[in-house]
Amino acid sequence: MSFPEYEKIFQDKIDQDIRIEPKDWMPDAYRKTLVRQISQHAHSEIVGMLPEANWITRAPSLKRKATLIAKVQDEAGHGLYLYSAAETLGTGRDEMIAQLHSGKAKYSSIFNYPTLTWADMGAIGWLVDGAAIMNQVPLCRASYGPYARAMVRICKEESFHQRQGFEILLTLSRGSEAQRRMCQDAIDRWWWPSVMMFGPGDDASPNSEQSMRWKIKRFSNDELRQKFIDVCVEQVKLLGMRLPDADLKWNEERQHYDFGPIDWEEFRNVINGNGPCNKERLAARVQAHEDGAWVREAAMAHAKKRAQMQKEDQKAA
Amino acid sequence: MENKNIEDRSGWPLWEIFIRSKQGLDHKHAGSLHAADAAMAIENARDVYTRRMEGISIWVVESKYIHASNPDEADSFYDPANDKVYRHPTFYDLPDELKHM
Numbered sequence: 468m469s470f471p472e473y474e475k476i477f478q479d480k481i482d483q484d485i486r487i488e489p490k491d492w493m494p495d496a497y498r499k500t501l502v503r504q505i506s507q508h509a510h511s512e513i514v515g516m517l518p519e520a521n522w523i524t525r526a527p528s529l530k531r532k533a534t535l536i537a538k539v540q541d542e543a544g545h546g547l548y549l550y551s552a553a554e555t556l557g558t559g560r561d562e563m564i565a566q567l568h569s570g571k572a573k574y575s576s577i578f579n580y581p582t583l584t585w586a587d588m589g590a591i592g593w594l595v596d597g598a599a600i601m602n603q604v605p606l607c608r609a610s611y612g613p614y615a616r617a618m619v620r621i622c623k624e625e626s627f628h629q630r631q632g633f634e635i636l637l638t639l640s641r642g643s644e645a646q647r648r649m650c651q652d653a654i655d656r657w658w659w660p661s662v663m664m665f666g667p668g669d670d671a672s673p674n675s676e677q678s679m680r681w682k683i684k685r686f687s688n689d690e691l692r693q694k695f696i697d698v699c700v701e702q703v704k705l706l707g708m709r710l711p712d713a714d715l716k717w718n719e720e721r722q723h724y725d726f727g728p729i730d731w732e733e734f735r736n737v738i739n740g741n742g743p744c745n746k747e748r749l750a751a752r753v754q755a756h757e758d759g760a761w762v763r764e765a766a767m768a769h770a771k772k773r774a775q776m777q778k779e780d781q782k783a784a
Numbered sequence: 785m786e787n788k789n790i791e792d793r794s795g796w797p798l799w800e801i802f803i804r805s806k807q808g809l810d811h812k813h814a815g816s817l818h819a820a821d822a823a824m825a826i827e828n829a830r831d832v833y834t835r836r837m838e839g840i841s842i843w844v845v846e847s848k849y850i851h852a853s854n855p856d857e858a859d860s861f862y863d864p865a866n867d868k869v870y871r872h873p874t875f876y877d878l879p880d881e882l883k884h885m
Contacts, residue, residue, distance in 0.1 A: 490855045540835065547832050551816045554798065560818065617815070624836075763820075767795045770821035 481682050486612040489555040497681055500674070501611055502556050503572075504683065506563040509549035510574035512542045513567075514748050518582040519591065527585060534631050535588065541628065545621045552613040568753050576734070577660050579742030586639055586646075586653035592632010594654070594661040594699070600625050601695045602665065605685035614683075633702070640706045647708075654703070655711045662726075663734045665692040671731075693723050700724050797846050799825040803833055804841035811843050819844075 473492045480487060487493055516539045523539065526532035550560045566572035577595055582588070603625065606618040639650040666672060666688045678684040686694075696715075703710050714727035736742065796818040802811035814833045819825035825844040833839065853861060869875050878885070 488855065490852065492856065537835075540831075544832050544835060547817060548815060554816065613815075763796065766820035766824065770824070773821065 481610050481680075484608075484610075484682070486615065487610055488612045496677075497683075498556050500678065500681070500683065501614065502553055502558045502563075504678075505549050505553040505556075505614055506558070506566070507573050507575075509546045509553060509563065510567045510572055511578065512546035512549065514574045514578045514752060516542045517748050517751055518578055518580070518744075519588065521582050522585065522588050525585065526588075531588075531635070538592075538628050538631065541624050545624070548617040548620055549614075552611075552617040555613045564756065568749070568756065570740070570749065573738065575664060576737040576742060577664050578748060579737050579745045580656070580660055581743050583656075584649050584653060586636065586649040587657070589632050589635030589639065589650070590653035590657040592628050592630075593636055593702070594632075594657045595664070596625055596628040596632060597699070598661045598664040598695050600629060601691050601698075605691075606683075608682075608685060610682040633706075636706055636708075640708060650706065651708050654706075654708050658711050659730065659733075660737075662692060662696065663729060663731075665689070665695065667731070667734075668729075696726055697724050796820050797848070799829075799844045800847050800850060801825070801829040801833055802843040802845075803829070803839040804843075805839055807840060811841065814839075816847060 474494060477487070477491075477493060477497075480491075487497075519535060519539050519542075523532060523535050526535050550563060553563060554560055563572065567574065582591070600622065603618055603622050607615055607622055609615045609618065636650050636654070639646045669675065669687045669689045672688055675684060675687055679687070699710065700715060712727045714725060716725045718725045737745070740746075798816055799819055799822075800816050801814045803814045804811045814829070817825065817828050817832055819828050822844055826842050829842050829844060830839075834842070865871075
């Protein structure tokens with residue numbers, strides 16, 4: 468078969484919503500796009516543990532501490548599901564991790580913001596995980612089988628993350644004046660970075676169209692962003708708090724909320740490494756990896772030795 | 785299964801993980817992970833794939849030992865079953881009055 472024939476069969480499958488599996492023929496660009504997107508997503512889960520780990524020892528109760536540990540464990544798990552999905556495309560986990568550490572691969576820039584108070588754990592759960600879920604639910608139908616299956620698992624587990632976050636804020640919102648202020652302050656700081664999590668506007672997102680044609684993406688950045696904003700405007704009322712956007716207003720004609728301009732300058736700055744915590748986050752990752760090197764080597768040496776002993780036992784028997 | 789034979793730089797091989805979700809059901813492919821040996825693969829699989837009681841039994845097998853049919857030859861490979869509709873019960877045209885069959 469010639470290349471155009473392969474490509475036609477491939478696109479036909481996509482058009483009929485037949486999933487692509489690892490050993491199926493696929494265009495190089497499709498493979499590359501997937502590796503980039505899935506590994507970036509995996510890195511985000513792994514780096515995403517850092518801002519929260521900061522609060523495990525400072526959680527206000529045993530219940531909150533246990534919850535936070537479980538959430539951080541989930542994130543490690545999500546990272547592993549995703550690395551595993553990306554590896555089916557022929558790129559090793561080591562290579563992906565090396566790309567993260569060298570700065571070649573990106574992770575979600577939301578994790579380059581600091582977690583200053585306990586309320587930030589609530590705001591991250593509600594807004595950051597909320598935005599992530601909005602992005603991830605359509606990915607459960609992505610055209611690449613292993614990715615879609617990983618996303619199904621992840622979405623099931625993320626729901627707890629968002630709910631525990633909202634509960635933290637709800638508790639604070641019913642607390643003392645100082646706690647209410649802390650709650651509002653966290654929302655103020657996390658709102659815009661969360662809105663930016665959906666990526667550049669559709670007119671500035673050149674790869675989106677191809678990703679939609681390949682059914683890796685099902686909705687555009689702006690569609691998902693709008694959906695997120697519409698949902699949050701209603702949810703924030705239950706907290707008795709406000710979102711830090713004076714332009715938020717129901718638009719009867721569009722049947723959506725209008726919102727104020729997004730500071731894309733800040734977005735680009737943080738992506739390009741100049742956010743408040745970029746250096747700290749990456750340094751923490753690299754250090755954890757390097758500090759763990761001897762453990763990985765020792766485990767391998769132990770496994771090899773044991774296999775060798777087993778072989779000798781078998782010979783002797 | 786779905787993977788090429790990928791080894792970590794530290795030498796940890798890749799393992800495919802199969803999980804039985806409850807007694808009476810088959811083990812089902814859940815995904816893969818890296819581990820130094822089988823015992824570690826089982827423990828890691830517990831932590832990665834059964835944090836919410838999704839399993840009561842885990843199988844692990846090193847990915848390099850899995851052989852798979854070739855998707856490019858799927859048409860000819862599964863061709864023998866294509867024209868044998870008579871293997872299905874619905875192929876047989878029987879009167880509606882016939883009960884319990």
